[in-house]
Amino acid sequence: MSVDLSQFIPSFLEESFEGLELMESSLLNLEQGDDETINSIFRAAHSIKGGAGTFGFEHVTEFTHLVETLLDEMRDGRREITQNDVELLLKSVDCMRLLIEAIRDEQECDRTEIDETAKLLTIALNQTASVDVDNNETGSGTTNQQVTQNTLWDITFIPEHHLVQTGNDPLLLFNALADLGPITVEANCKDLPPITDIDPTELYISWHLTLDSAASEEDIREVFEWVEDECQLIISQPVKDQQDSQQPEEIVIDKQGGDFTSVSSASDSSEQVLASAVADNASSTLESTTTTKSQKQPSKTKADVGSIRVGVDKVDSLINLVGELVITQSMLSELGNDFDLSKIERLTSGLEQLLQNTKELQESVMRIRMLPISFAFNRFPRLVHDLSNKMNKEIELVLKGEQTELDKTVMEQIGDPLTHLVRNAVDHGIETAEQRLASGKPAKGVITLDAYHQGGSIVIEISDDGSGINRQAVFDKAVEKGVVDKNTVLNDNQVFDLIFEPGFSTAKEISDISGRGVGMDVVKKNIQSLGGRIQVESEPGKGSTFKVNLPLTLAILDGQLVRVGSETYIIPLITIVESLQAKPEHINRVSGDMLLYRLREDNVPIIPVCKLFNIDAEHQRVEDALLVVVESDGQKVGLMVDDLLAQQQVVIKSLQDNYQQVEGISGATILGDGSVAMILDIPGMITMAMNNASQSQQKYGDIAKNLEGVMS
Template sequence: MSGAPSIRDMFFEECEELLEALVEGLAGLEASGPDAAESLDTVNAVFRAVHSIKGGAGAFGLDALVDFAHTFETVLDKVRSGSLTADADLMRLFHRSGDQLANLVEAARDDVPANAEAAGAVLSELQKYLGDEDAEEDFVFEAMGLDLGESASVLTPDTFEISFVPKRALYENGHEPLLLFDALAELGTLEVTADTTGIPAFDGFDPTDAYLGWTLRLTTTESETLLHEIFEFVEALCTLDITKSSAAAPAPEPPGLIDLPDLGGLPDLTELPDTSALPDPDPIAAEAPAASAGKTHEKEVRGPKPTLRVDLDRVDRLINTVGELIINQAMISQRIEELDLPSVAHVTNELEAYKLLARDIQEGVMAIRAQPVKPLFQRMSRIVREASDATGKTARIVTQGDSTEVDKTVIERLADPMTHMVRNAVDHGLEAPDARIAAGKDPCGTIRLSAAHRSGSVFIEISDDGAGLNRERILATAIAKNLVPADAELTESEIDNLLFLPGFSTANAVSNLSGRGVGMDVVKNAVQALGGRVSISSQTGKGSTFSIVLPLTLAVLDGFVISVADQTMVIPIASILETVRPQARDLHRIGIDDQVISIRGNYVPVVDVAANLGIRRSGPAPCGILLLVATDPRGMSALRVDAIHDQRQVVIKSLESNYGRIPGVSAATILGDGKIALILDPEELVNLNMGAQPSAGLPPPVQKELRHVDGT
């Protein structure tokens, strides 16, 4: 069992969250513009993220990280104070600074030397926005004295009006307003006035709620930034407003004690009066304050949600245990069915309750691993910037559906394929700025990332508004590399899919981004390893879209238990649009062995699952049952199976790690009778059927593999 994480590990985990907030804040500032009303709040959020990283790094002696973060936050502070305007050039520098800050955090976490040259280049650009005074301050940052003599008297004090209204959550989290006031009093002269108007009548008073608010007047020579730092850890737990007073400020006086106002109007809660002789209160009059207090409580319960950091290995063990629980439930169900008990037996009802409970546990455990794709999309924004700089193009990224939740393992293993596809979109998809202007387009290209849940799967799309695929060039390159015959007649979708062939590349020269022949085939293999599929659609002059379809989880799925030539298999329900029991008159023969079925006026190709898996039947193929599936780019197809036995939830077991890859099969599972059943991949079955031509070669038979897997 792994030990608890160290404080240093916790710091770097918090850095990941702070860097995500930094990227989100910069994107929001860029989208809203520097003149928007919410821009100041966004800049404050970005500043707090950088400042928090700096503070934690200082505690661990990470000097390079501290120095960079200090310069970064100093420039941000100038934007907060209005000395600088976050124009397009400064925003690009902020994005680069955020990337470099992430690099420094990663280097410190892995205890490896950081790229000092890259950090120095960004640091020098940041320092250009700082005046001589700021540069001198940086130089003597560690050697600043604490001389409070005559030199301090030349500083002009400012007066700040502070409105501070705590929420209930502030007290629940253990914060004490008096400590905050003491910290303010050390900065100058502080006047405190309490607002007691929010205190309800005695019978509606809740001692655990927050009713008091304070107005504070502070005269100090310190900056407003330092005041925000004092309230940094309670800003989400209170209503806070700090404004600089326009009136002339009095001369500063030595710090003293806080002079709290007389609260004589409040009842003395230590000496409660005898209420036995008092008349009964009016129920209507008493109900109103209580209801008001309830509404206040309902509105003011805010603040960060409690979270618990758990080692991922523990979650994985829990998921595996839940998977075995589901298998055990299926086995018990099988044994009870074999007993042929009456349908009214109590054990049947209890077993159904057991089944529902196991499913609830499984869904709850899977929800623990579910994470939004937002961090992945934020990482892609950095890839777009780097690819744009490398190619001399300008591009922006637009995201949609970044709150869509996916299994954490899927997100981690999808990072590399998406990085390659985003780079390709910038390098190959987008035109140069001059070419875009000539085509009547915005010189800045757009890379769009979207995610959504549909039909029990996760759909992720990477699209660009470039020139689209050059199919003539793709086909010519494939012919030149002997990937297809010279006389091949291919449809547009078939030409597009040539991009997924191993070693295919249309780049004229090797660069940092492309040209080495390691391309979309790696992407396709990575997506298929996750149980998903990838497809392309493109329009000349309008751009291209790469679509990735993935399962919600890699642990369990809902499927039909079917028979294929005396073999028991499972097919995912999410892939099935409709089931059809065909009539002989609806089936039409095409060529020698192929068939189509007429469904509502449309002809759909029939795919014999047994034939495409290489399984021999003892007799002629039955009409069976057809499962209509929609595949991309083949469209609708009908999979012929012999029978459908049951619908159940099955636990996914990897074949590639335990045995090997079988064409048309994505994984395996254990049924209630203890036997192994293969989980079919409808997409690949359709592709096998379309590729079963003499020129392409028949799909390899898997009868031998099936016998090895199921042990028969």
């Protein structure tokens, strides 16, 4: 029976991506003499290399070995940490990510960039080697002398029997150890059971190894760190002359072929056969799994698509709540036996407890989907670093509120809009060092990403201390493109909203960063598709802030239930400004049969929901109905309804997945009585109402023209 190693690949991929993030963030903060940081980067690379070797991903192993060697020279002091090397290592991290993503997606990746980076790494390593040779020839190379002073290390490796079941192969560990220097391996077979009792998935052999190397004990332990919890590892030096009473088989690693070569044997022949069979089983299992993984497991390696890490505290809370629910259910079941009116009070109390337990359980389950927004923020230090170098700007990125939690689905979809906003801040927001110094600012600009909770939503702010938005330039460009009339009077918020118009850009030069007039309109659409909104604040000479307001989750909605005729609709609570009884003196009729309601300083268009969805309503006149004033993208409208019902949380069901997309409706839910209620799409309803009004105006205009023709 062979062990299916492919079941462990998703864990390897997840840990590898985490290691790459650690490497990238550490490299961006790496300074000369920072031993702790360089060691953490080396350990991350070493773990990725070890895991890749375990699963037979040779491309990852070979490339990461070059990266690991360069890092090893840095941490040993044989190589100074330069900005060029840091940039090369950052590029190497990108290549490692490409290789691992190719494994996740089960497809080949473009190796052009990978091969080019591998050549650069080889050149950098050869330069170090030539320096060491020169120093050695002149007699001044103390570093090289230190490297050549090898030590004999005595290593005892006693793996747990189930080691190969977790995807680890001692052969690969010994090959990695052989990278540090020549090794001799002795296999101890004394614990082998009778051949009839051998389980081919178990490992019964332990090993004694001798390593001749200049490596430190820490270097040796790092080779075994992948299995450190599944073995006994004893490392000492110098080596003592000891002969095992069992006279175990002595094996030497042949690095040319990567195999074990027997050099002497005094063990019983049957033990040799068994030892070889067990070792071969581990290797053949690895080979058969890696060569057939794409056929056997086409979907398991899709990595983090369907997985999420959950804190133990959240799981414990969920278990406790389930326990409370079981107790409540048991109590109610007991009440059901020989029920009479004297138990009404206890039944009511039990139902209230059931309601409370259910609500807490729902909230606890939703918290499982919540992740710190640092998962989205972590990509931006590298992005700002690369863009600032490319544009010759000095920029510091400040991250705040990184532990603010957000639903995983929302987080995955907000990544691209945030990326564009950050790129926009680097390109349009922050000035060059010369411009900043000329205006009395520090040469280094600051971009700040902040996240915090506000009510039932999350707010993400992207701000910069740059030049701000040129209000007049935006307005002039909008007039030029025909977006607004030159005589139109707009406030600052309305002018700044113009930058989200399709094709709008004030950039004088087109670059690969921005200026093509695409992106900001997509940003707004993507945010709106998540049920959020975006606001812009800017002050000339001091900077700009883009404020993104998003729901915490897309699965549950806080809603206001309203009745129109016999139908029940749900209005997202986050969009509601206020609800009121319409007063006749505040109602005005304008062209196109459009009604406006004077609400303090605003003229609010009235949308009769019954006419929009072609249903019969109880109240046909605005004076008799209720108005629910809602807001979307700074536009207020009054929804004309018959009655206000309860406020409650509802579980959102997609219409598009279960039926088809309906204009003005964002989804549906099932109410407590089993009936279905539609969730209103406020931006969609406003668009529908505006289109209807425009068509009405055109119709009335055509009638007027016809009348003028008849009259003349």
